[in-house]
Amino acid sequence: MLSINLQRLTDKQPIMRYNESAWWLTLWKKSDEFGFLAQVQSQVLQQCLKDLDRAFSDGFDRKQPLKRMPRFKKKGSNDSFRFPQSVRVEGNRVFLPKIGLVRFRQSRPIEGLIRSATVSRRGKHWFVSILTAREIAEPIHQSSMVTGIDRGVVNLATLSDGSVFEGSKPLKRLAKKLAREQRKLARKTKFSNNWKKQRERITRLHIKIADARNDAIHKATTIISKNHAVIVLEDLRTKNMTASAKGSIDEPCTNVRQKAGLNRSILDMGWFEFYRQLEYKQRWRGGQVILINPRNTSRKCSACGFTDKVNRQTQAQFSCMACGHTENADVNAAKNILAAGYAVQACEGIGGYAPNEAGTRGAAMRPLPLAA
Ligand SMILES: [Zn+2]
Structure with a gap:
């Protein structure tokens, strides 16, 4: 369906929306070529078409400038499928339609009504995540503290009160190992048993790196979210920053290598993931995340407001x-970020800057009284 719709776009034809594609699906299931589709529960296939339809809608949505047209995904990475209903849990087993009862390890109690279940695979392991719905009271944040956060390459996060979250830089520690294992893979005969074993080893290493990074980000965002009702971050548009390293055909980037190095650190630090986690953890607790324009946050003096790049003579020192004010550069930036957050709150929506790091305009902009 993705292929058909992309072809239609190339031919300047309207794409097939969900209803039409679902109709085709029933025909395909009866055909010789695509008959294998009938082995899967039909709702799983429909969910897939719905996701595709949503992806096209988002891709065309002007309010979500960071969303792109859907592309083909490589088989073997992020493999998953979703059951929209008929999933139930019986003791240590989960019932999946057309598959049956499957034994699983339940990591936490299931509260509320089961809405859907997504089955995914990482390396050799299969996971099922169960989405539930239940009524809860509107949360009220336990803290009245406000903080500005500077996300950095050296440290994961520096807060305006001066505290620092170093984060884990697993890629640096494990990158050498990964490169070594990848060289080994290149020397082996493709698709041989040894090649497959080696590829498996590399998959495990990738998962290990991702887990270590995620763990560090989760620890930091939990602590920060617990202790602050309002969190101010720079709208960094990580996606744009990382995309720019490639340059374009007309204007090839001259410092690709240098930028690629920085981007690697940025990705390793998981800046976007850090924001994403803070956003939902604040929503759980009744707190708020404000995104501000990152312009000049590292050049401005947090004491007197004087803004010039000469203020920043080394990477670490401001x-x-x-006025002669000196401070750790990251702390100075975090203080500016905090001040910009107050400014956003004071004149919300008036000739303002529309944050859209998540691709959703103003989602993080719920007004909430600030405690100084
Ligand atoms: Zn100053």
């Missing part, structure tokens, strides 16, 4: 040329 010293103001106007």
Whole structure:
């Protein structure tokens, strides 16, 4: 369906929407070529078409400039499928339609009504995540603290009160190992048994890196979210920053190598993931995340407001040329970010800057009284 719709776009024809594609699905299931589709529960296939339809809608949505047209995904990475209903849990087993009862390890109690279940695979392991719905009271945040956060390459996060979350840089530690294992893979005969074993080893290494990084980000965002009702971050548009390293055909990037190195650190630090986790953890607790324009946050003096790049003579140290104020550069930036957050709250929506890091405009902009 993706292929058909992309072809239709190339031919300047309207794409097939969900209803039409679901109709085709029933025909395909009866055909010789695509008959294998009938082995899967039909709702799983429909969910897949719905996801595709949503992806096209988002891709065309002007309000979500970061969303792109859907593309083909490589088989073997992020494999998953979703059951929209008929899933139930019986003791240590989960019932999946057309598959039956499957034994599983339940990591936490299931509260509320089961809405859907997504089955995914990482390496050799299969996971099922169960989405539930239940009524809860509107949460009220336990803290009245406000903080600005500077996300960095050296440290994961620096707060405006001066505290630092170092984060784990697993890629640096494991990158050498990964490169070594990848060289080994290249020397082996493709698709041989040894090649497959080696590829398996690399998959495990990738998972290990991702887990270590995610763990560090979760620990930091939990602590920060618990202790602050309002969190101010820069709208960094990580996606744009990382995309720019490639340059374009007309304007090839001259410092690709240098930028690729920085981007690697940015990705390793998981800046977007950090924001994403803070956003939902704040929503759980009744707190708020504000995104501000990152312009000048590292050049401005947090004491007197003097803004110039000469203030930042080294990467680590900030010293103001106007008032002589000196401070750790990241802390100075975090203080500016906090101040910009107050400014956003004071004049919300008036000639303002529309944050859209998540691709959703203003989702994080619920007004909430700030405690100084
Ligand atoms: Zn100053």
